[in-house]
Amino acid sequence: MAPKKKNKVNVKNKNEKIKEKSNNYIWLLVVSAAVVLLAVLSFRLYIKLSTVPELPKVDLNVWWGPNTTNPDTSIRKYRILFSDSMQENLRRKFETFRRATRLKSLEETAAYGINSYVLAQIFAHWQFKYKYTERVRYFNRYEHFRTNIQGLDVHYVHVKPNVGNNVKVLPLLLLHGFPGSIKDFYEVIPILTTPRVGYDFVFEVIVPSLPGFAFSQGAVRPGLTAYQMAIVLRNLMERIGIKQFYLQAGDYGHNIGSHLATLFPNQVLGYHTNNPINLSGSASVVWVVGSIWPTLVAKEFADRLYPLREKLAYYLEEFGFKHIQGTKPDTLGVALQDSPLGLAAYIIDRILLFTDPANKYKEDGGLPSFNSTDLIDNVMLYWSTGSITTALRFFKEMYLNNEMEDKLARISTTVPTWGLRAKHELTHSPDFVLRWKFPNLVGTTNLDDGGHYLAFEKPEVLSNDVFRAVKRFLELKKNK
């Protein structure tokens, strides 16, 4: 029996060897395929990166309003109003809100979206503690204006500092994103318009509501994508009488700001972004390919960009809102336009999670680190203007018109640029990738905390960084 057994073992060994060999063969195939593919991809990437498209000619007068109107192009004072009928409507809606008997968060997890604790807190605060009259006063502490640009009434806040002749006044355009508003900058404005020791300049700030957002009308036809918004806002600055200005932006404001600096490099004096990313497809390719060697690509920020698999899973988990907004804004908008708590949940969920992803696993959702009045203020700007659907449509425009957006993202700009990176920013571009777009990247500030909505979350940090960046822009200009 012994020899037989030995035979068997031999056979087994032989089989295993064959299996091993064929496994080796598969791996050889896989590896060589991957190598060839990478070589091809790298080469195509090189071709793509080395062929920059020419700056396309853009129409500065596309008409976004109804065809019949003959608009008043004057600049009109505007006051924010929470009308009695709107307040009464809200009260009645709150009375008929369908309490969440079946809406309790599941046991064991709160990661299914906004949890019942956060919703209850927001509801209680809005219903019993939010003071409309006081908040209207708060909103009107700055001067508001509206003027018609390309057929659309565009709203903006304009604050001039009160200073002597020895202090230079620099115009600064501040751009919000989604689901933000002019509210994002309410604590930033007084800091930027107040002179400070060690600086011989101060800012005059213009804070528009993006077209379709809050008090700015939405387009009546498709196509008002980020670069078209850049044109609208450049025209707004011309209307105000400001030929050259500095720029600060975050979130989708950065898409617009990036295009503004690209299309109008002689009008944008300097660009401060707290979402310092290269928006081109090439940058995404580098990110994906870079996953082979994260520290080479991302250096000390490797853990903010990688592991790729984790990051992709995170985007899949958190970017459902972009998917539905980018495809069916009008369907989603019906409910958000009709339900105040639904709108609040939808907006506040994003702000909590994009400020700190860890909030997802907290029983209180991280709500205590925010001021509920501030959160509802922002919701109220969408609510009182019934503008959520026109705001959502922006994502559809971006989805439909991606080609032109990507083309512009690949064209570099000479505008001096400064990036402020928050720890929990959604996406990161390494400096070298950022320089493809912004070769005149003067500096970056890298925070160990903070999230995606930095103007709202950390107004002082953001304001200080803007002063610092612009000081550096001015020094470099002088030294030229």
Place this chain on the structure above:
Amino acid sequence: MAPKKKNKVNVKNKNEKIKEKSNNYIWLLVVSAAVVLLAVLSFRLYIKLSTVPELPKVDLNVWWGPNTTNPDTSIRKYRILFSDSMQENLRRKFETFRRATRLKSLEETAAYGINSYVLAQIFAHWQFKYKYTERVRYFNRYEHFRTNIQGLDVHYVHVKPNVGNNVKVLPLLLLHGFPGSIKDFYEVIPILTTPRVGYDFVFEVIVPSLPGFAFSQGAVRPGLTAYQMAIVLRNLMERIGIKQFYLQAGDYGHNIGSHLATLFPNQVLGYHTNNPINLSGSASVVWVVGSIWPTLVAKEFADRLYPLREKLAYYLEEFGFKHIQGTKPDTLGVALQDSPLGLAAYIIDRILLFTDPANKYKEDGGLPSFNSTDLIDNVMLYWSTGSITTALRFFKEMYLNNEMEDKLARISTTVPTWGLRAKHELTHSPDFVLRWKFPNLVGTTNLDDGGHYLAFEKPEVLSNDVFRAVKRFLELKKNK
């Protein structure tokens, strides 16, 4: 000057040749990489397809209700009620509905989601023509029951035919999907329970509301995915006293039906599906790889599966609802639970577009081919029960627990199966792919029209096909 010009041309030609050569080189690389990659993928696919996982042991008594309850496991009669307070709440909500001054559809396109015409029609019908009392009578024309299964009160309609001894009565379980309900089968039920010439059998039908949908309670903890629903429904049939039954399903009902046939092949006598697809990842791989030679893979249905690029773009455009439901059901649910028109828009948008994709480009959205009362009936089942959020959560469960779902999808079942393919079904599996999952595929019916919600859209077509399929199942059984 002439020779000089000629020289220039020569140089150009040389450059062009070099460029051409390097282009050839790139293409050689691309093609060889693709070939190697495909070989590897095919090999891995072969490995995957040839290694079928073992049927996992499943727990038939997972507890989905609150831990504290001591449920009544009797079968209780149930009556559908649209309470006065709910009707009053709806009226008040309609009064405070925020009319869509800014919600008009964009000019030039209606493809941003539900359009303002459809919304206005639905609103007018619901507000002024929908008769609650009459509809309650309609819903209660069949007998309703509830019983507690695994901690959850599960609701179902149970209709027995009134026939003599010469006609066999076969139990048939009918499964709806999202955003469907028992309403989907209301016109199917009388056809299936009425004896017909040429058939010596008739059906006794059981139509449950899926757990979390309408009158069936939702789970209080995560994990109630499609295969877990299959277990709940099998236990429901046991409770009713039916050991063996036939099965009909569409949409996500097919996921559950597919698992029922896999986990309980001795209890499912035959399976009729109007969403006849193989749900495994392997099937998707075949679909993608098959794009190289569509007619080989899909035969006469090539144009239903390909071109791949168009199909992918279609899924990207239409599946945003799955993305947000699969990740943030509770956030979305707040608004849909609070706004009746928001809920109606969200649900009816899916039904219009998944019935016929061409409806997207129609000014009337294809609404005239539906009966508005029928559409609102379905919405009312979600609304009156406040169950939209627990229904949405099902998608999150599917997203979180994909591994087990895919594993089960790869295990074949011996249950005789019949597929009814509508023209506008969202996805298709060619017969040979369908047979990996259902080797006992008795037949398929291929329609030249119809969409995803076939029981709702074409009750006669569906019912006739069920009779036909079951007759064939019985013949084959007899001949064995």
